[in-house]
Amino acid sequence: MSKEKINQTIKVVYGIVVTILFLFAADLILGNEGTNDRVGLLLIIVALFISGVYGLYKSLIERNKKGAIIELLIVLLGSIFLINIII
Secondary structure: OOOHHHHHHHHHHHHHHHHHHHHHHHHHHHOOOHHHHHHHHHHHHHHHHHHHHHHHHHHHHOHHHHHHHHHHHHHHHHHHHHHHOOO
């Protein structure tokens, strides 16, 4: 497969996954049960984490060193935040 086709596939899969995560999070947060709010917020954080990883990937493909460093810091902070919520 060519690099362009692989990049297009990654872009489509990223869009689908993030959209599904946000839709499930909205359903849980806007639902009647108050206990699902925490799970909905966790799904939003996971979607933002995936967005940061995708931004890091794009920065590395474009050879943008400053953007890659910023995205790496965002991903690291997001992963620390996720670990603290889960534990």
